[in-house]
Amino acid sequence: MHDFNLHAPKGANKRKRILGRGQGSGRGTTAGKGNKGQKARSGGKTYVGFEGGQMPLYRRLARRGFSNHPFKKEYQIVNLGEIDKKFEESETVDPASLVKKGLVKGAGPVKILGNGEISKKLTFNVPAVSSSAREKIEKAGGGVTIHG
DSSP: OOGGGOOOOTTSSOOOOOOSSOGGGSSOTTTTSOSSSGGGSTTOOOOTTOOTTSOOHHHHSOOOSOOOGGGOOOOEEEEHHHHHHHOOTTOEEOHHHHHHTTSSOSSSOEEEEOOSOOOSOOEEEESEEOHHHHHHHHHTTOEEEEOO
16 A cells, blocks of 8 residues: 555545535425425524514513522632642642642632542642541641631
8 A cells, every 4th residue: 555545435525415506406496495484594593492483481481589600609629639749748739839730720719628648748828628628638737728
């Protein structure tokens, strides 16, 4: 086999189906759109939830109550086991150092969880720490400072 003799396997390259090019093409006249109606017209699209002009369900139902969604805090979580692998003795663990070590992405608050073991004395300066993580950090001789 030569480099210049390569080709795609049979059936890999399909021709584009050309519509509306006369009766003999097999896809003429209505061009696969059926007969008449909104969806047969050019630009005749509808939106999700459209009910043919009837008042859609999502507008018929009353909106009630309060949603906390715009105000909720989403924490990026980091486990102690991962921190133990990446940090050296007596380093400070804060959001900036976690980003630098590649454990979290830049935006958003960080929460430390107690999954895994920690053997090094580290100082934590983070927005949130679980109670099990705090216990393990203090047992290893480290300290925890919570900041807003």
